[in-house]
Amino acid sequence: MLDINNLHVQINDKEILKGIDLNIKPGEIHVLMGINGSGKSTLVKTISAHYDCVVNDGSIEYNNDDLLRLNATQRANEGIFMSFQNPIEIPGINNMYFLKTALNAKRKHLKEEELNAASFLKLVKSKTNQFNIDDAVLKRNLNEGFSGGEKKRNELLQLLVLEPDLLLLDEIDSGLDIDAIQTVASGINSLLDGKRSVLMITHYERMLELIKPDFVHILEDGKIIKTGDYSLALKLGETGFKGLGE
Amino acid sequence: MKNETIHKVINSEYKLGFETIVNSDTFPAGLDENVIKAISAKKEEPQWLLDYRLKAYKRWLKMSEPKWANLEYEKIDYQNISYFSAPKKAPNSLDEIDPSILQTYEKLGIPLEEQKLLAGIAVDAVFDSVSVKTTFQDELEKLGIIFCSISEAAHKHPKLLKTYLSSVVPAGDNFFACLNSAVFTDGSFVYIPKNVRCPMELSTYFRINALNTGQFERTLIIADEGSYVSYNEGCSAPMRDTSQLHAAVVELVALKDAQIKYSTIQNWYPGDENGKGGILNFVTKRGICKGDNSKISWTQVETGSLLTWKYPSCILKGDNSVGEFYSIALSSLAQQADTGTKMLHLGKNTKSTIISKGISALKGRNSYRGLVRMAKSASNSRNYSQCDSLLIGSDCSAFTFPNQEVKNKSCFVEHEATTSKISDEQLFFLNQRGISEENAISMIVNGFCKEVLQELPMEFAVEAKALLDLSLEGCVG
Numbered sequence: 001m002l003d004i005n006n007l008h009v010q011i012n013d014k015e016i017l018k019g020i021d022l023n024i025k026p027g028e029i030h031v032l033m034g035i036n037g038s039g040k041s042t043l044v045k046t047i048s049a050h051y052d053c054v055v056n057d058g059s060i061e062y063n064n065d066d067l068l069r070l071n072a073t074q075r076a077n078e079g080i081f082m083s084f085q086n087p088i089e090i091p092g093i094n095n096m097y098f099l100k101t102a103l104n105a106k107r108k109h110l111k112e113e114e115l116n117a118a119s120f121l122k123l124v125k126s127k128t129n130q131f132n133i134d135d136a137v138l139k140r141n142l143n144e145g146f147s148g149g150e151k152k153r154n155e156l157l158q159l160l161v162l163e164p165d166l167l168l169l170d171e172i173d174s175g176l177d178i179d180a181i182q183t184v185a186s187g188i189n190s191l192l193d194g195k196r197s198v199l200m201i202t203h204y205e206r207m208l209e210l211i212k213p214d215f216v217h218i219l220e221d222g223k224i225i226k227t228g229d230y231s232l233a234l235k236l237g238e239t240g241f242k243g244l245g246e
Numbered sequence: 247m248k249n250e251t252i253h254k255v256i257n258s259e260y261k262l263g264f265e266t267i268v269n270s271d272t273f274p275a276g277l278d279e280n281v282i283k284a285i286s287a288k289k290e291e292p293q294w295l296l297d298y299r300l301k302a303y304k305r306w307l308k309m310s311e312p313k314w315a316n317l318e319y320e321k322i323d324y325q326n327i328s329y330f331s332a333p334k335k336a337p338n339s340l341d342e343i344d345p346s347i348l349q350t351y352e353k354l355g356i357p358l359e360e361q362k363l364l365a366g367i368a369v370d371a372v373f374d375s376v377s378v379k380t381t382f383q384d385e386l387e388k389l390g391i392i393f394c395s396i397s398e399a400a401h402k403h404p405k406l407l408k409t410y411l412s413s414v415v416p417a418g419d420n421f422f423a424c425l426n427s428a429v430f431t432d433g434s435f436v437y438i439p440k441n442v443r444c445p446m447e448l449s450t451y452f453r454i455n456a457l458n459t460g461q462f463e464r465t466l467i468i469a470d471e472g473s474y475v476s477y478n479e480g481c482s483a484p485m486r487d488t489s490q491l492h493a494a495v496v497e498l499v500a501l502k503d504a505q506i507k508y509s510t511i512q513n514w515y516p517g518d519e520n521g522k523g524g525i526l527n528f529v530t531k532r533g534i535c536k537g538d539n540s541k542i543s544w545t546q547v548e549t550g551s552l553l554t555w556k557y558p559s560c561i562l563k564g565d566n567s568v569g570e571f572y573s574i575a576l577s578s579l580a581q582q583a584d585t586g587t588k589m590l591h592l593g594k595n596t597k598s599t600i601i602s603k604g605i606s607a608l609k610g611r612n613s614y615r616g617l618v619r620m621a622k623s624a625s626n627s628r629n630y631s632q633c634d635s636l637l638i639g640s641d642c643s644a645f646t647f648p649n650q651e652v653k654n655k656s657c658f659v660e661h662e663a664t665t666s667k668i669s670d671e672q673l674f675f676l677n678q679r680g681i682s683e684e685n686a687i688s689m690i691v692n693g694f695c696k697e698v699l700q701e702l703p704m705e706f707a708v709e710a711k712a713l714l715d716l717s718l719e720g721c722v723g
Contacts, residue, residue, distance in 0.1 A: 048678050051670055072677035082678055088671050092693020101689065102679040109680070141693070158679060 001026050001197050002047070002067075002166060007058035009046050016042045018222035019058070024166070027194040029211060031233065032201045034219035035241055040201045041085065043219075044168045047199075048082040049075050062166070077109035079165030081158075083172045087151045089143040095154065096138040099124060099161050106162060127160040131187045148175035156187045163191060169200040173207045185210035205237050272331040277324055279303065282428055285330050289397045292404060302417040302427035309421045315584040316613040316645055319526065319553055320489075327491055329429045329462070386444075392437040393448055396464050399435035406437055410468055414497040414534045414561070422493040422528040422555075426462045430495065433463035438473035438504075447703055449478040465496040469504035471537060476507040478706055489517070489552060493528045502537025502564065509702055510546040510558075511710055517552035519608065521580035524552025531558035535567030535593075543570040544587070545701045547710040552581055557615065559588035562596035562627075569598040572698040576691075576714065577610030577642070586616040586647075591624035591657070600631040603695050606642035613645040620657040628658045635665040636694050638687065666694075688715045 002024040009017040016039050024030055032040045046053040047060065049072035060067040067075065090098075104114040115123065128135050133153050143151050152172060159167065167188065173181050181204070188211055192198070202208065208230065216233045218226040218241070226232065273281060282303055286296040311322070386393050392403060399407045417427035434450045450465070469475055479496075492514065498506050508531075517524025527550075533542040544558040560569030571587035589598035604612035618629045635644035646663050668690050676686035691714055692699070699707050 051674060072674060073680060073682045076678050076680040084675065084678075088669070088675050090672050090675070090690060090693070091666075092696050093689050094693075098676075098679070098681075098689070101685070102676075102681055105680040105682070105685070162679070 001063060002199075003059075003061040004047075005059045005061075007043075007046070007060065008056040009042055010054050010056055011042060011052045015056070016222055017046070020222070020224060022217070022224065024197050024199060026197055027192075028215065029192070029198040029213045030200065030215045030217065031208065031213040032199065032217050032219055033203075033233065033236060033241075038219040039222040040219055041170055042222075044082055044170050044199065044201060047075075047166075047168060048072060048080060073105075074109075077106050080168065081162055081164030081166070082168040083152075083155045083159065083170055085170045085174065087143050087146075087155055089141075089146070091141055091144050093142045095140055095142050096121075096124065098142050099138075099158065102158070103161055124157075124161060127157060130190075131156065131160065131183055133157055133183075149177070149180055152176055152184065153180065156184050159191065160187055165196055167191070167196065167198045167200075169198060169202075171201055171203070173202055173204055178206070181206055182210065205233065208233050273328050275326050275328050277327070277329055277429065281329055285429060285431060288330065289400065291397075291400050294404075294408060295400055298411070298417070299428050302424050303429075305418045306421070306424040306428055309418070309424055311421050315555055315615070316611070316647075317553055317555060317582045317584050319582075322491060322526065324425075330431055386446075389442050389445070390439040391442060391444055392435065394435055396430070396433045396435050396466065399466075403435070403437070406468065407435065407466070410466055410497070410499055412497070414499060414532050415495050415530050420530060423495050423530040426464060426493050426495045426530070430462045430464035433465045433494070434467075434477075435465075436467040436475065436477065438469045438475045440470045441472040442470075443473065444475040447476050447478055449480070461490075461492045461494070463494045465494070466499075467497070467506055467508070468499045469501060469506050469540075471501045472503040473501075474505045476703060477509070478703060479508070479510045480513070480709075489524055489526050490515075491526050491528070492551075494530070496529070496531040496558075498531075498533030498542055500533065500535050500537065500540035500542050500567075503539045504537065505541040505543075506533060507543045507703075508533070508545070508558070509706055510544075510548075511706060511713065512546065512548045512550055512554070513713055514550035515552075516550050516579055516581050519579045521552060524581070525550065526553045527551040527556065528553075529556040531556065532561065532588075533559070533569075534561040535564050535569060535596075537567075538564040538593070539566045540564050541568040541570075543568075543572075543701070545570075545572040545698065546574070546585075547698075547702070547713065548573070548575040548583060548585060549713050551583075554581075554583040554585050556585045557587055559590070560598065561590045561592065562598065562624075563592045564596075565593040566595045566597075567593055568596070570701075571598075571600045571602070572701040573602045574605070574695045574698045574710070574714070575603070575612055575614075576605040576607070577612045578607040580609050582611045582613075584613040584615055586614045588617040589619070589629055591618075591620045591627040591629070594623070594625045594627070596624055596627040598627075598629045600629070600633070601697050602631075602633045603698055604633070604635045604644055605638070605691060605694070606635070606644050607638035608642060610642045611645075612643070613647060615647040615649075617649045617651070618659055618661075619651040620654050620659065622653045624654050625656045627654070627656075629660065631659075631661045633661075633663045634694065635663075636691065637665065637667045638691075684715075 004020055004022040007017055007020040020043060034040055042053060055068060100120045107114050137150060137154055143154060152175060155172060172184055213230055216228050217224045279300060282299050286299060415423050418424050436448060438444055467477060498508060500506050514525035514527060535542055542560050546558060548554050558571060562569050569589050575583045575585050577583045587600055600616060602614045604614055606612045614633045620627055631648060633646050637644060644665055648661050650659050652659055673683060673686050677683060692711060699710060702710055
């Protein structure tokens with residue numbers, strides 16, 4: 001599904017990623033771990049075509065096509081979803097209207113019929129009911145005045161509505177209490193049908209217990225220095241990043 | 247945001263820039279007493295009206311253009327403008343109207359015929375200088391409502407016209423109003439009798455078609471005691487590489503317990519990105535809440551014109567009267583807008599609300615200029631003002647010039663102002679959710695304008711949204 005080769009990326013004249021190789025197959029769950037500044041967020045942002053990230057070398061293929069020639073909107077509509085560490089507030093845009101516009105943009109891209117207001121409302125309500133999300137967020141403006149937890153639950157709602165193929169989750173669990181983490185994890189798990197793939201950044205073992213990774217990658221200074229399975233994350237929990245040296 | 251993207255969104259074509267070839271009767275450029283007499287003669291006006299014009303003209307000669315606005319433009323040569331242009335044959339019925347004019351209206355999206363049947367909107371269309379056709383007149387007449395051109399009112403309703411013309415905007419009020427008083431060619435006249443609620447939206451569509459003509463329309467709306475009217479005005483013009491002058495005057499009079507709602511969508515040709523061509527729009531709009539408990543509400547969406555100089559105002563004379571001003575002004579390309587309002591509180595317990603949304607993109611310059619004056623007599627009056635500016639890109643600018651004069655201590659005046667910028671991160675967020683750059687900007691701008699858009703009559707609001715999108719097309723980065 002995703003094939004990254006020798007990826008070099010700079011932000012503001014500083015090289016952050018220094019040759020990343022990563023292959024994600026359909027249905028796989030990958031986790032990125034590493035200290036702050038090691039390049040985890042940059043990798044996720046580069047895959048989503050964030051304006052800060054300049055690719056200097058290497059390639060990314062998505063479904064056997066060159067991903068780098070697509071802009072952010074096209075990548076999103078091709079099924080790549082990135083959850084934001086700190087989702088931005090956009091005043092004046094109604095959350096429900098935003099969700100409907102986003103879903104219909106994707107449906108239009110895929111040459112599917114756009115949903116009308118009534119059938120969209122039905123769809124959204126089924127998601128909010130299933131995952132215990134307060135309907136009040138639909139009437140508010142996009143993330144405006146939302147608490148940290150509400151923003152993350154709103155990210156989950158977008159995920160559930162848009163049903164992407166590749167989920168890039170940049171600390172979707174940060175700032176959430178244990179119950180909320182559980183909700184978010186069950187929402188994500190409900191999407192994982194063996195075809196969708198995940199690339200996840202997290203600092204919490206709790207999240208990994210709920211969404212079991214197939215691969216764990218340790219990033220350091222813009223390179224993947226170690227790759228293992230779930231046990232690597234467990235080991236990391238005991239020894240910390242420093243314990244990886246030997 | 248990158249400038250190329252902004253350009254991409256903004257550099258859309260002006261879609262109403264077509265010209266209609268009609269056989270028209272146009273005066274040679276230039277202005278003197280003879281020209282004014284000729285305009286008056288063309289319209290077979292009564293002597294008092296000609297005298298009124300000539301008096302205004304003499305006064306105008308002694309006045310000079312106001313310089314205080316935050317606008318830069320080349321000097322206007324008033325002798326290089328034609329002050330009258332009309333399709334050659336005066337139409338008496340629909341069949342006689344030049345089909346190409348009717349087609350023009352169709353291109354503008356206002357098929358008069360269909361509107362008659364479907365929309366229930368009475369339209370008075372002003373094409374260059376004469377009112378081409380007024381629909382629905384008969385139906386309105388049954389209720390005693392007068393909706394006709396100013397020229398017609400001069401013949402059929404001279405008493406009303408004489409009583410109220412210039413009763414709100416005196417001929418010598420300002421340079422442009424004075425010029426208009428001397429040379430105004432046509433416009434709408436509305437009278438709503440006592441206790442009548444006008445059953446439909448009244449609309450006027452202005453269009454400047456002929457080359458080098460100015461348009462000087464004059465609108466007068468009188469709402470008698472206990473009546474209500476909602477009036478819509480739309481504007482467009484063909485694309486020209488020279489600028490055209492537009493200097494209109496609108497006067498509103500609301501008597502006791504009457505309400506007037508006046509909505510404008512101004513989409514004159516804005517000129518190109520170097521400020522070439524485009525309409526120079528100098529407009530005086532003022533209403534008086536003359537009787538107690540009366541209300542005047544101005545809503546404007548200003549997306550066109552190279553230059554906008556316009557301050558729809560309310561004189562709140564009656565006790566408990568209410569004035570409102572809701573405005574969206576978008577300046578893109580090389581457009582400059584200096585617009586706002588004056589709320590002059592004279593009566594007791596009067597209330598006014600000002601909501602102004604200024605949007606600047608590319609090299610646009612947007613200024614809000616407002617005055618809230620609480621006279622000594624205006625006990626317990628209140629004003630709330632909110633002025634928000636939104637910047638798209640880094641070459642545009644926004645200014646706010648709020649003025650307050652409070653002479654009575656029991657009054658309460660509030661002013662809030664914000665300036666924000668569409669951030670790259672906001673755009674990226676929406677893009678990452680599959681929404682294109684253009685749609686993302688449009689969503690943010692529409693969200694920003696929401697409070698004003700919801701004040702517009704339904705069909706007008708749809709048009710305004712489409713217009714905002716159009717004006718922003720190509721401006722994303």
